[in-house]
Amino acid sequence: xxxxxxxxxxxxxxxxxxxxxxxxxxxxxxxxxxxxxxxxxxxxxxxxxxxxxxxxxxxxxxxxxxxxxxxxxxxxxxxxxxxxxxxxxxxxxxxxxxxxxxxxxxxxxxxxxxxxxxxxxxxxxxxxxxxxxxxxxxxxxxxxxxxxxxxxxxxxxxxxxxxxxxxxxxxxxxxxxxxxxxxxxxxxxxxxxxxxxxxxxxxxxxxxxxxxxxxxxxxxxxxxxxxxxxxxxxxxxxxxxxxxxxxxxxxxxxxxxxxxxxxxxxxxxxxxxxxxxxxxxxxxxxxxxxxxxxxxxxxxxxxxxxxxxxxxxxxxxxxxxxxxxxxxxxxxxxxxxxxxxxxxxxxxxxxxxxxxxxxxxxxxxxxxxxxxxxxxxxxxxxxxxxxxxxxxxxxxxxxxxxxxxxxxxxxxxxxxxxxxxxxxxxxxxxxxxxxxxxxxxxxxxxxxxxxxxxxxxxxx
Amino acid sequence: xxxxxxxxxxxxxxxxxxxxxxxxxxxxxxxxxxxxxxxxxxxxxxxxxxxxxxxxxxxxxxxxxxxxxxxxxxxxxxxxxxxxxxxxxxxxxxxxxxxxxxxxxxxxxxxxxxxxxxxxxxxxxxxxxxxxxxxxxxxxxxxxxxxxxxxxxxxxxxxxxxxx
Numbered sequence: 180x181x182x183x184x185x186x187x188x189x190x191x192x193x194x195x196x197x198x199x200x201x202x203x204x205x206x207x208x209x210x211x212x213x214x215x216x217x218x219x220x221x222x223x224x225x226x227x228x229x230x231x232x233x234x235x236x237x238x239x240x241x242x243x244x245x246x247x248x249x250x251x252x253x254x255x256x257x258x259x260x261x262x263x264x265x266x267x268x269x270x271x272x273x274x275x276x277x278x279x280x281x282x283x284x285x286x287x288x289x290x291x292x293x294x295x296x297x298x299x300x301x302x303x304x305x306x307x308x309x310x311x312x313x314x315x316x317x318x319x320x321x322x323x324x325x326x327x328x329x330x331x332x333x334x335x336x337x338x339x340x341x342x343x344x345x346x347x348x349x350x351x352x353x354x355x356x357x358x359x360x361x362x363x364x365x366x367x368x369x370x371x372x373x374x375x376x377x378x379x380x381x382x383x384x385x386x387x388x389x390x391x392x393x394x395x396x397x398x399x400x401x402x403x404x405x406x407x408x409x410x411x412x413x414x415x416x417x418x419x420x421x422x423x424x425x426x427x428x429x430x431x432x433x434x435x436x437x438x439x440x441x442x443x444x445x446x447x448x449x450x451x452x453x454x455x456x457x458x459x460x461x462x463x464x465x466x467x468x469x470x471x472x473x474x475x476x477x478x479x480x481x482x483x484x485x486x487x488x489x490x491x492x493x494x495x496x497x498x499x500x501x502x503x504x505x506x507x508x509x510x511x512x513x514x515x516x517x518x519x520x521x522x523x524x525x526x527x528x529x530x531x532x533x534x535x536x537x538x539x540x541x542x543x544x545x546x547x548x549x550x551x552x553x554x555x556x557x558x559x560x561x562x563x564x565x566x567x568x569x570x571x572x573x574x575x576x577x578x579x580x581x582x583x584x585x586x587x588x589x590x591x592x593x594x595x596x597x598x599x600x601x602x603x604x605x606x607x608x609x610x611x612x613x614x615x616x617x618x619x620x621x622x623x624x625x626x627x628x629x630x631x632x633x634x635x636x637x638x639x
Numbered sequence: 640x641x642x643x644x645x646x647x648x649x650x651x652x653x654x655x656x657x658x659x660x661x662x663x664x665x666x667x668x669x670x671x672x673x674x675x676x677x678x679x680x681x682x683x684x685x686x687x688x689x690x691x692x693x694x695x696x697x698x699x700x701x702x703x704x705x706x707x708x709x710x711x712x713x714x715x716x717x718x719x720x721x722x723x724x725x726x727x728x729x730x731x732x733x734x735x736x737x738x739x740x741x742x743x744x745x746x747x748x749x750x751x752x753x754x755x756x757x758x759x760x761x762x763x764x765x766x767x768x769x770x771x772x773x774x775x776x777x778x779x780x781x782x783x784x785x786x787x788x789x790x791x792x793x794x795x796x797x798x799x800x801x802x803x
Contacts, residue, residue, distance in 0.1 A: 212792055228791040230731040237792070242765040247732050250789040272765075
């Protein structure tokens with residue numbers, strides 16, 4: 180019998196613990212003091228308190244984490260997402276202590292964590308790349324390169340990812356104004372201020388492919404997700420499949436993701452992210468996320484797979500028995516991230532005590548959460564308190580169900596983005612699938628702010 | 640003030656919970672209570688705890704105890720004779736060692752005097768050994784953990800009888 184250490188918190192800790200139980204594993208949760216009495220702590224066979232609430236002294240300390248896993252007799256460790264999940268050093272530390280790291284090999288995490296290197300690897304696997312540059316050495320270099328590529332351009336941190344240390348430049352002045360600050364920001368956040376540049380696409384969709392590898396070159400995919408509803412590069416709504424992709428493009432997208440992962444002999448679950456240019460029907464590589472992602476449930480609902488259980492089984496030595504033809508994708512799933520934040524006040528985080536928690540339920544409704552009435556949402560962590568995921572026969576059906584589910588979801592005691600999520604889901608642009616990654620910021624949020632001023636608007 | 644019961648304290652906590660107060664401090668004779676909504680502010684560090692609470696002890700690589708077992712261990716430690724003693728707690732999770740190195744005599748023994756800066760044990764995290772200091776002047780009255788045990792953050796390690 181194996182014993183799994185869960186090195187995370189919140190809904191993903193609950194998700195991993197449930198999956199581990201479903202396949203008969205013993206579980207130990209490494210929690211901070213703030214989480215010692217949470218739902219995750221109740222589900223785990225054992226809880227050990229690593230340190231105080233502040234993440235640097237608990238969830239972000241890989242030595243504490245591995246010491247805890249070792250001393251509680253665990254033989255595997257699941258890092259979840261965020262926190263230590265994409266630190267190659269954690270994977271190495273686990274390996275040196277004889278603990279199975281549920282995720283890719285350390286060298287894969289390293290190779291993909293360097294975004295310039297990831298770009299190189301994708302190019303070598305014939306995955307389409309946006310025209311771009313190698314590392315930029317100066318502001319003048321950057322301006323010269325931008326002239327050649329053509330404005331607007333996106334300038335990114337090579338050690339970054341997920342939008343951090345990234346900015347859009349429409350002209351040389353934008354580069355001169357933003358380059359040094361972004362580079363310093365990246366150095367502070369990621370330890371490297373190395374920047375590079377890519378062409379910017381105006382009408383882009385964020386489309387990503389869920390892949391899964393056995394570590395020996397066999398890779399299957401579970402279709403794609405469209406995560407174009409974003410604010411400051413943070414996803415708010417994700418769905419599967421991507422409704423606007425022509426069939427041929429969809430196949431090429433899947434093939435590109437599988438080819439890249441296969442060339443890397445990718446192990447365990449991963450996501451290959453692309454930008455899709457809906458004007459030209461072309462897609463381009465962004466990055467690979469070497470972990471399970473927040474939005475994995477939409478894939479699970481259309482594929483009927485338990486990706487987290489699969490992660491655990493394959494990590495613990497079961498062969499990846501699935502073949503591509505056995506993975507059938509059916510219906511349409513949409514996920515809304517429910518955050519404790521105030522969309523009327525610049526998305527200010529709104530931690531506090533949940534006094535009322537009445538989630539929707541019914542056919543095709545899934546809620547991944549660590550919350551319930553009486554739960555305290557800590558100011559120390561991410562504001563996401565749950566994910567509402569709906570499955571429908573098709574996109575229209577899923578949207579209708581999601582709209583109704585959002586409408587009856589009652590959360591009391593703190594501010595949430597429920598009303599904004601429902602507003603987006605009801606918006607004609609979303610319903611018509613006529614959005615881009617900048618739609619929420621440029622159209623959705625201004626419209627939401629207008630609507631708030633109407634006296635008859637029934638916010639709950 | 641008469642003898643405070645658990646019920647009285649509960650009532651105070653309820654009162655605080657239902658109020659919009661950020662903090663509540665009560666000090667009567669030998670009894671003091673500090674309630675705060677701010678997680679970071681647990682009052683001054685190393686204050687005497689009127690009620691000593693201990694969490695389940697860790698048992699190395701044995702099977703995880705069930706929730707019920709854990710609760711039982713916790714309650715057993717709530718013994719009255721620890722009233723008025725100051726708890727020295729683990730600053731983080733790690734392995735507890737009473738001696739500076741294997742075979743060496745322990746840092747401290749029961750009945751010995753400790754000062755605020757007296758090192759009382761080591762906590763090991765992945766081969767990194769960090770000394771823990773008593774944080775209070777007094778006499779060491781109780782050692783709660785076996786040498787080499789895993790301790791969790793905030794777990795009581797020692798009880799010290801404060802001396803002024």
